[in-house]
Amino acid sequence: MSSKVSYRQQISYCGKPQCRKCSRGIGHGPYWYEYRTVNGQTTRTYIGKKLPPEIQARLEKVAQSPNRLIQDELEGATVRVFTFGHFRLERRTQRQWQPVSEAGWQQPAVRSLLAYLLCSPERRARRSQLPAALWPTEDPESATRRLSRALSTLQHLLTPRVSRPKATSLLQTSDEWISLADQAALWCDASAFTRLASRPPSTNEEEYERQLRRAIALYNGDFLPEEHHAPWVLSQRQKLRQDWLSLLLALADLSLKRNETTAALDQLDRILIADPTYEPAVQRFLYALSLLKRRGEAIRAYHRFYQALQKEQLSPSAETMQIYEAIRQGHPLRFPFTTQPRRERPPERPILRPEKPIQTGSQQIGRTHQNPLVGREQELQQLQALLQEIEEKQHGAAQRRSSAVPLYTQRRPQCMFLLGDAGIGKTRLAEELGRIGSQRGWLVIWSRVYQQESGIPYHIWTEALRKLLVETELFPTLRSKLLTPVPAVGEAAPELMLPSASLQPLKALLPELAGPQPPLYPSLSPEQDQLRLWEATQELLIEASQSVPLLIVLDDIQWTDSSSGELLGYLARHIDGYPIFLLATCRESELAPTHPLRNYIAHMQREHTINMLQVKPLSREAIGKMVAHLPEEMVERIQEKAAGNPFFAEELARSTPPALPGSIAAALDHRLNRLSRPCQHTLCNAAILGGSFEFHMLSSLEHDADEDTLLEQLEEALQSGVLIEEGSGSRITYHFWHPLMVDHLYKALSRIRRARLHQRAATILEEMYQGRTDEVAAAIVHHLIRGDAEPARIVHYAEIAGDHAQALSAFAEAEKHYQFALHYLEKLDQQSERRTALQERLAECLMIRGNFQEAHNLYNEILQAQGHALPPYEAQKQALLHGEVGRAWRNKGETTLAHQACEQGMQILREAGITSGFAWARLLYQQGSIYSMEGRYTAAWEAAQRALDYFSYQPDTQHPTSGFTTRLERTLQGDQVNLGNIRRLLGQVAAAEGRLGVALEHLTIARNIFEQAEHKRLIGHVSCDLSYVLIKMGRLKEAQAALRHARTLAEQIGDTPLMGVVYSNYGELAASQKNYEEAESWYQKSIVLAEQHSDKVYISMRCAQLALMQGEQGKLSVATRQITRSIRTARAIQNNPCLGTALIVLGTLRTIQADEAETMPILQKHLLRCARRDIERALHLPGLEAELLLKGKLALAAVAVRQGTAEAQTLLAEVEASATRSSFTFLSEQAHELRLQAP
Template sequence: MESRAVPIVGRDDEQERLSAFVTAATGGSLVLRGETGVGKSVLLEYAVELALHQGHTVVRATGVEAEAGLPYAGLHQLLYPLLPKTTGLDAETRAVFDAVFGHRDISPPSIMTLGIAVLNLLSEVAVDRTLLLVLDDAQWFDDGSAEVCGFVGRRLTGSAVKVLIAVRADVASRFDTAALAETAVPALSAEAAARLLDDRYPALDGSARRLILEHARGNPLALLELPTHLDTRSRTPEEVFGAQALPLPRRLQHLYSARIAALGEDVRAELLRGALDGVGAGPGPDHRYRMDDVDAAVSSGLVDIDPLSGDLTFRHPLVRSAVVQMATPNQRRAAHAALARVHRDNLERRASHLAAATVDPDEQVAALLEAAAVSATRRGGAVSAVAWLTRAAELSETAHVRSRRLADAAFIAGHSARLGQAQRIVQLDPAPDGRRSAAAVLASEYLALYGHGDVRSAHRQVAAAIEALGAEESPEVRSRLVTLLLATSQYAGDAVLWARTHQLLDAQAALCQPLLRIYSATWSDVVRHGASAAADLEKLSADLAQLDPWDVTRLSVSAYHLDVLGDYRPYLQRIVDRELATGAAATGITMLHLIMLDQMATGAWEDAEQTGRRSLERAEELDYGLFAHQSRSYLAQLAALRGRYDEARELHALVDSWARPRGVGFLTQAADAAATTVALSEGDFETAYLLAIGITAPGEFAPYTYQASRSLLDLVEAAIGSGRALQARTHALAARAAGLPDISPRLALVTFGALAMTAEDDAEAAEMMARAENHAAARRFPFELARIRLAHGLRLRSTSGETAQRYLSTAADMFGRLGAPAWAERARTELRAVDGETRSAAIEHTVLTAQERRIAELAAGGLTNKEIGRQLYLSPRTVSSHLYRIFPKLGVTTRAALRDALNRQN
């Protein structure tokens, strides 16, 4: 059957049963039974199409509630298209139909007589083709019609007539005792419900999707109807305070309205209190309202008794919604007021009910809502906090306090990935002189930075807003503007913008706040300002649970720059899921970035890959361009480390082409660092050196360039590999002179490693190597430690083979465990070369090609890659690649050793 344009979702078993029924050679009857909206009509339509495809005659009827009391109204609707066929029946049978349908004024026949007449008529119609009778909403058939249909349905075996009937499970009818074959139509499985919703509403945002799936409980009608009646852009205060009730379309409300209206006033009030407090809404607080004295609602099929707990619960979430919507505004407010008294000891529940019960401005209620918003934010409920603060603003008694609360709501909305909502909130509070308010600047420039990466425009607008701040501006708004300016400056990575930032902050005296001092020191230039920040960071981070999620994240960013992020990662991993779901989702993406960076640093690369993919997916879903490309830059570095060079190059190109025109130096530096790792992994030291000095020149750490210190080993190793020993040594000494070991444990490790790699004598190399290996945090950074051990093993190869072998073996094992194939192979190659016998054999049996030998001779003569390339008409990169292959063949690692190795081969 291929005629349906839209496939039926999640009904494979039911379709199989219907297909067997329709195509069977003999007649029969089948009842489809399920709750309202579960999809019975869709299945009937499937059966009709299949029957028509088979060449059957199809007759359809639908029960109508308004005609349920009219004798034989349902039967008349069903048989009306067939009555012309009665002319072929005997006079006695025709008389039965005339009596039933009012053509003659005679006594109506018995059910059996009428049933036999109907069987005769159906047999007459089905002489040439199978006849399928389809009855939808048959629970509304009048009793007489239902009994006749039951009588007929039990006598169709062996005929060419089939009857297919759909009835509601929650409405009693004569078909309940008709003894006809039945098949249940249950709610859709969770998987099928999600698939149906996603197929029909692919653009639905995550929170609305979860809300609808929760309330629909697999009911297809609810899944398809609710999204069109829900504002999916944000959850309004009515939704949050109103009680777990979705706006219910009339089609769905009608299902329960009559039964609710028939209840007494006290019962309806009790149901309303239960509905407004979320009774039966899934897992919730133990102190959720408990309904009582609602036996009538139980009898009406609106309320069930939980078999485990004995608690009363609504039969379906849509019942709860219908109860709320049928109540008047005054009834709802009275119920909320009663519930606020019930929950007087629960801050958030009391505040939410008071907010819904209050009409006029009330500062006491507004303050309670504000306190609830603070509590919710720190527990991962930033989405709810936005609504509570907006409602608190509406109930504020003064314009100044109202403005402050709206600004808070807009700020949290921005961090909750609801940028459009943030913009709408600030429009509720325009500045009196027509200028944009500070809150409006925060909302718009937050979007400019994180959505579009527009660092220069954002910096200019935020700086202007800070300059224009009046003395009356709240400390919160001032602090938030300064923090956004610092974040914009960090992403720009531009010395000129940072100078402007510090000039503004000095003039505003904003850095008197400890948090802002930490951010300014660590986000700007950790080489020049980071050493003094570590103690303050530890003090301010003593109790992360008491901080807002964005401050937790900002302190964690500072921890990353100081290379102590591992102390924060367990807490971030505990809260990131809740922030992404119901909290500060944008902040949650930054948490994922930080978790990924620490996983990379500690060698958990497989976990880091999964975290990075997750952050990229979430950033793309929320349309945060800056965060998406930041994820790609980290994934590029990870791909380079793991030997997937084509992937790394592709990601590098994507990030660079987006970030460089916008001046997002933070990302261009990260992308270039990944490209440097690719070149080093491939042994292309010339390219690696050119990329590394693009970040910072040898012997200095460019101001406000966060990758300058992080790429220390890259520049040193690339310089040594490309024959620039002087530049390598200069850079290592500059690291020590700049005090890098005092800034962070990682910088201490790499500084000592760089000094060991470039030491002028073996004693200094041994001392620096010992300081690197014995550093308390050395093993927290396994990749850097393995690189340093590899380099030291190469240095010792000619003087202490046994010690060199130990270093190289350890490095090879570490690279292997990390999953860095190129580095592991390089270490293994050097390890084989250390063994004198193997080394001699390798040299003896290794034959250089003519071109390789010529390149080796020129390099041994002191020519640079560029000079060799000029002589041989090759690119410097090709020369570097040849040398990468030549070195292991000759058992050397530096150009200085090339001459002796070539002489041994002669």
């Protein structure tokens, strides 16, 4: 196991708006941290303000070596400034350097002034500019006075005691300028670093290594970290950081070149600790690990790098992915990297500037009043990357153009095709790129061809060139040049210096250029005329691009003629190295297999002159954002109907359902009209089967259909793009191109024909799936309802479909089919026992999906239909039904009513003479769950333990069951899932009492039971519980994995109550990492779901958490509304844990308000007294969780610190010890940090 340890001193910023130190740029600390790297994994450990003596001595010994390296520079200096890692000032006293410790050096204004002068060119700045630059929020007079005081203090600090005249020259002031002495007199580590980093590499490797190490040794952290928001320091900090990374990279390359792989890994570790997304270092890191045969570690390192890029919405380069694939497949790697450090990353701003003053930023690109582009970030990023790549080519363009033509495999395309269906957003994407290009200084030329213009030769290029000449104002010059080949004596040459003869062919495309001048060339062959035309077009584009870069958009190129396609291919081959970007949009489905453009595209792909970008349908979330202004029901309908097509989504948003907008109908008819009548008839019949179907199903639906004829019609639909096929062999499935096509075809059928086809489809499915109709029961129900079949048949299959969906944890589908069954059962007016069974199953689905009120009503309806004197088995079921009523009350926060319902169930068992068994175990478990919600943890633990004892009971007789069983029936049969629920409750209670280790043990046992039972919903719930405990223990990666699993399962089964808890836990996770804005968003989502389910306990708890997150961000007005709601809700349901949480948060908010009232001491004292009163009141409430008690004491200690009372240290010591003992990691760290600040 390889490891590496380093120590760093860092300033900490808490991020609280009310923190004076952070708002003034001073921060907290500096604190020391230990960085330990073991097998590529780096962990950071807090040490404190001071290092242990033995480590301090070792570091001081090491630190002397850089001083010896720069001894020559320091010889004449009297003051030296360290800006890397921590801003400090030292003066020479005889031969020793002593840190400046005067109070004036701690003044933020003095430090900012010195920092600004060090960042300024030549270390000088105009006096008039300094006040606004340093203190932009202050009024000019105050800022000027502050500058005068800072100058006086800085002058004093830079003046040594022995020789004032000499030192006075270190800071020179005048009415206009303020300047610092140069490096020889006032030495700065950043200046020394820049000088060393900018020196050209030595040809001697050993000398080059010393040069690198000298520069690297000076960099001890970020440049001027305390000026973390100052705009005048950000660019300098970034440049120095990049230089440092480049030097480390060069040193690593030297080590790799010498086969010193371990040393190279040490350097690369330092780079990746500083910047995990620094791709050159990642490439070398993977290469070095592969040399050491640590293939698994290299793969893990790549995955960490990939995840880091994903957070920034970036992707690895092709080279990095090739290295990864080679390592993954065990292929050897060569060291392909240069030993020269990369001095800077590619510039983000455009590097091209038009030589001619052409206005591009004001161009009108595309349609006006468009909605913002959503869901196309990745595609737009690819287009922007190609745009920037073309810009960067200009650096070496002249040299490349003078050399031989590059090989096809070395050519970088400057032509991009956007492929996709009608309405998918190709033109919209091109318009967005056009706007970006226009802002970056590109001239956008837009040309479009329509279907009726497809026979006009070169039409799309004629329009493009005409617009180009108008936009660049080259038309008069070009026409003059054609009419006057040679300028008169003494006349200035025109700007467009092209030979007249080479431009003559342009007259064929642009007749307006023609004049009385006869042709310069004799008549040539058609092939030669065509080549001259292409060359003239190329030369015109190249000449125009010398004034301004060109983005030429060719919209709907599928309608263009063959000649235009050939010209596009020619230009794509001959514009390499020039600032010309060709962008074409194309409906691939409109291109026939014999269309010439397909052949040209294939040629360009072989020649590497074209990139293809498939514009795919938008995600459901992106469509939702597009139409977010509409009601939620309409948004969901559009998401389903649009199927990712943004044009369809916009048109549906403007229309009134259920009518199909005329524009969409026209687009669908455009495709259908290209098909034969028999093919359209077959597709109408296929629409009965829904969005997808199989051949044998369609052939069975068609009476007396010839299979060969049917296959020909399907092939016709496939070629036109109306159908898509999937699968192989005999398992082929056909899908309609778009769901709206199904609706359009379906409505073309008469009602009687629809009904007959639906009934025929249901009968075919019954025959085909005889003996396993549960697989297709849902489809059969759909066809029977649409075909207006008899109710008994619908009820039969709806019950089967509901049972099948519930077995697959598809509770939304199950709920729908049980409702179908109950609805059509009403028409039969019989079978009350069957009705009760269906109601029970439906109520179970409603509970899982969070519809507690509806489930409660159904359970009550079932109970009212039952009698009183029941046999033992039926009595147990009735008792359990009362338990389910209690469960519904509990989930709504009505614990008193929940207790009453559970007690009713227990009374029924007593009256029936049942004193033990699974029914008792279930009711006791539910009673314990209610106790836990109320904060009565001892009673909850005892109830769960009793339930665990009762679970060992085995009944003598069992009620015979057949087929599908409800959860209550499975409970009476001894379902092990109930044992898992009891273990889960024990884990929850242990966590509430602060016994996190015990909680983890019980929850793990519960998860194992649920996994053995393959119970997805409960696996999701216990995973969510585990994530909460792991967050409290500080095991964040494990918590995140558990949360992801819980969220995936909740989304799969549609368990919205679980989703609410998952969102809440994500908020806890973000809050533990001080990502308060993200936490606020998660808590808001959780509250929305809690409101849907009327869960008052969760509403109160999450409103309090939300208020705390808003308070931490300084949003005290909105936080006040949330905490008020939390307190009112907690009092309404009389829940102590909710009320205690709300009061402690209220006290914390008052403490934040007191920090902001620093200038009003009377108000500040009043707020702190109120905060103390609120927190103490909360701590006296019974039934609070152990973590909440610790949070309350920590909040009370924070108040004591501000009040300056002696109890602060006692409270903090108690909290730190208790939190450490109970494994509450973050509470322990917070208490420790507060102890450092306490008096």
